[in-house]
Amino acid sequence: MDILEKLKELGFDIPAEKKEDFNKYFRENYKSKAEIDGLKENHVKELQTAKDAAKALQEQLKGFEGIDVKALQAAVKASEEKYNQDIAELRKNAAIDVALAGSGAKDAKLVKALLDSNAVKVDGENISGLSEQLEKIKTSHDYLFSAAQKPGGMKPHSPGNQDDKNGDAELAAIRMGAGLE
Numbered sequence: 509m510d511i512l513e514k515l516k517e518l519g520f521d522i523p524a525e526k527k528e529d530f531n532k533y534f535r536e537n538y539k540s541k542a543e544i545d546g547l548k549e550n551h552v553k554e555l556q557t558a559k560d561a562a563k564a565l566q567e568q569l570k571g572f573e574g575i576d577v578k579a580l581q582a583a584v585k586a587s588e589e590k591y592n593q594d595i596a597e598l599r600k601n602a603a604i605d606v607a608l609a610g611s612g613a614k615d616a617k618l619v620k621a622l623l624d625s626n627a628v629k630v631d632g633e634n635i636s637g638l639s640e641q642l643e644k645i646k647t648s649h650d651y652l653f654s655a656a657q658k659p660g661g662m663k664p665h666s667p668g669n670q671d672d673k674n675g676d677a678e679l680a681a682i683r684m685g686a687g688l689e
Contacts, residue, residue: 600630612654
């Protein structure tokens with residue numbers, strides 16, 4: 509039933525020229541009981557959802573009780589410092605390994621054991637304290653390094669000396685097997 513019909517039934521008659529204005533005013537300012545009940549139901553659902561969310565958040569918050577945030581921050585900072593130290597140590601070891609490979613060391617592990625790695629400092633591409641130590645080790649333990657070839661002159665049994673071609677191959681194989689070349 510329309511509101512105008514209900515008003516007429518109750519004895520209130522609205523003139524025809526005012527019916528349009530009355531209907532417009534009524535639609536803008538008044539809601540039916542069904543509309544109000546629907547809105548109420550939506551609000552009740554929203555309120556229940558908010559209560560459930562608050563309860564879930566409180567339960568999550570209970571999981572954090574007793575946790576010291578400052579201690580966690582300190583642990584993260586300590587882990588970060590440890591990570592940075594480990595990375596620096598890896599970079600230093602890699603720089604030492606590369607330097608040993610270029611130095612002609614026959615056994616890099618053995619030569620590395622003779623180095624004082626605390627005296628080696630790596631700053632970007634610059635390595636300090638390593639070349640001095642390598643020179644001392646080359647002097648004191650020269651057998652750990654390959655002999656540098658000196659330019660000029662001929663080696664005995666070299667291809668320039670044609671006395672014994674078969675002996676050269678045998679000698680080269682023996683030297684290679686012994687790790688001398």
